[in-house]
Amino acid sequence: MPHPSQHPSDALRLDDPEAFADPQALWDRLLERYPGGLAPVFLSEGVPAWLMLTLEVHQRVLQDPETFARDVDHWRDFHNGVIPETSPLRSIYTKRRNVWNVDGPDHRHYRDIVVRALSNISQTRITTHIDEVIDRVIDTFCTEGRADLVTRYASVVPLLVLCRLYGMDANEGVAVCSAQRRVWDGAEDALHAHAQLQRRMTALAEPRRASPGADLVSELVAAGLDDEEIRDHLTFITAAAHEPTAHTIAHALWLLLGRKGERVQLHSGRTVHEAVNASVWHSPPMHTLIGRFATRDVEVGGYTVAAGDCLVMGFGPAQQLLRRDERLDTETNRSYMVFGLGPHSCPSTGRDLGLALAEKAVQLLDRRLPDMVLVDEQWQGVAEGRLSGVESLRVEFTPTDRIYEGAPWQLSASQSTPKTPTETRPRTPSMRLGQWLRWFWPR
Template sequence: MTQPRQFPAAPLRLDDPHAFSDPASLWDRLLAEYPRGLAPVYLEEGVSGWLMLTPEVHRTVLNTPDVFAGEVRHWRDFNNGRIPATSPLRAIYTPRRNIWSVDGPEHERYRRALVASLTTMSERYVVGEIGAVADRIVDSFCADGAVDLVARYSGILPLLVLCRLFGMEEDEGLAVCTAMQRVWNYDEDAAHAHAQVQRYMDDLIARRRERAGQDLVSALIGHGLDDEEVRDNLTFLIAAAHEPVAQAIAQTIRLLLVRRNRYLQINSVRTIRETINASLWEAPPLHTLIGRFTTREVELGGFRLAAGDCLVLGFGPAQHAMRRDPRLDLETNRSYLIFGLGEHGCPERGRDLALTMAEKAVQRLDQRLPDMALADDTADDAPAAVIAGVHSLRVRYTPADPLQQGALWKPQSASTPTTSTATPPHGRSTLLGRLFGWIWRD
């Protein structure tokens, strides 16, 4: 029987990171309580939504864009004043001219441009850029004998690789990485830091307008996108790729070190590839993501939804439910949901880029520091509604010489907070801010 739109007295609050301290138990409870795959939740005080729990509900929603749209203009509470101007939700979901924020012909135009632009870069070129960035980062700590790999490696590598693919020079990439850290950590000058990044992007786009290169910016310009569209889609790529890939790298390294016993052949490409796959099943980088809005009244998951309701993608619970299938091979099956489905799903080329970045980052680290071992038996996890985060991963190893001599290259981490007097907004996790504050901060 379909139930009317209703909410329990104490629903799950997605803006409460403490609710996600034990995700597996949380998913078990929700799946038992809402077996038809949809749970009423609150996004923040007074703002309701529906958390999608099962792969079946995800397939229905993501493959029916005319009923479950991606454009925020369909979200009733975004337009009726229920979400105040001071809410992080309003800052996060303000429409932008990128592939995530639009539907229909405009979405298809952006998707074609991004896929074609990514396709212009050969796998050999991309792998070379990943290796070059990995070596420069490892050079900065290889002689130390111990390091926090989240702070000094996985947390910065994806962003710096993307900057290289955008066509930035090394000093520009470092500057962007440092500024991004201040944005994600809500430093007092975060707004200024964001403006700095925008200026770097605008300057780069202007240079490529004058003289094209073999990079993503030039490719997007070549496909007819204007300056604002190029910038908004590049910033979306950073948001979509950086933190999830950073967490996939960290989770994979941890899984390898724990299971290796102490250690199985980590430097086997097959072992690394299979472990990345298993880590994406066991600890998906994204728990939840606000993503669809009903265009009309509809029945779903045992409830009657009204037009303008907000649906939250539940990668964490859906993959948890899928893992119950004894036929699922976690090391080889790639049907996980974190890359999405349907017209808004991650293009195959983008998915391959993310997986290649994670694989080569882990492989190159082990080649440089082959006797890595966990410095202790635990890794600090940061509970959050969105990013399933490894906050730190401390390892020890035999000190090694850097490959390049000269001044040490030490970019600041984009994942580890620096000392700041700034106070994060109440109820908003640091990881949530790191994922979205960059793209949509005004």
């Protein structure tokens, strides 16, 4: 088997947005060039990795955790100087104490805790949180007669629901939403905003130890996790649930709104269910994600992957192949690649919550604003950072009254939180932090 000493100079760069202008054409080229299902790529300049292209290769890798580990300690280039000290990869892939970053007994222990914690929260309580958050977010723009459903709706609803599940009140949730947006946008103070988010997650544990509630943090406290473990798990759950759900909501709305000036009518929720299903199948929320590190030399997809090599999950190309399989009914099948395979796959409790949230977000919006029409369609097949989605969905509708009395939530960064004091802003540039987080971290 070939074991190249270095990747070919023309290998795909995963940090090159222009290469992903037409993702379907890109996957076709890679699948033709690398029929074994594994492609040499670069994460950034001089940082090699392998991109998995087919379901078969994903099954081979993701179902063998002893050979292909999640623990970053196995990533050779993370420790030998190939990845520069200034690289955002170092911040993103710092070793963390959560279910995503460990293997073996530690992973099984954490997974059992997370699944039990999610299951212990009343379904009625979860539904109440979802309904209230959705209606309150709609209240922020329903009287205006027009809105961008990406920036003012799809991108904020999942995060605010998560904050409610963590036991945060409305003000705390809005503050977190604003800080997270600054991180994603690569704002001047993105690194500082990220540090603020970490401190907020850590601070949630102490009051729950004194006075437990009916929330996810209290469940993690009851399971015996310390403050650092709780912070790392909340950070991961936010990453895994927020951005993919936001993109699913946006893409489902885009499908249902139709072309400019037209829209598809929703009937008894069935069309919504189909639209959400089609969104995940035809435009997966993540196309690529750094995923595993080889613990020994092993043959995969026509190559010898060396111990310490990094492998990247390729949900985009693998799912594109699955859609072409005539034996698979993609209209009703919910075995999406993006939820993973093997021990580290997303548990059904988390998967079902995300899909249910996406469906409810579309249903309630249609109920509140039944005459929405798309007035300025902007669609990009893959958003910056390998997350497929809609860039904007500008709609017009008949203004309607708010449901909740009092002032609506202020969700814009400028209104919901004060500007970061100049003296606390990081001195190093952070414009690319959000970009890198989107490329290589499931947020």
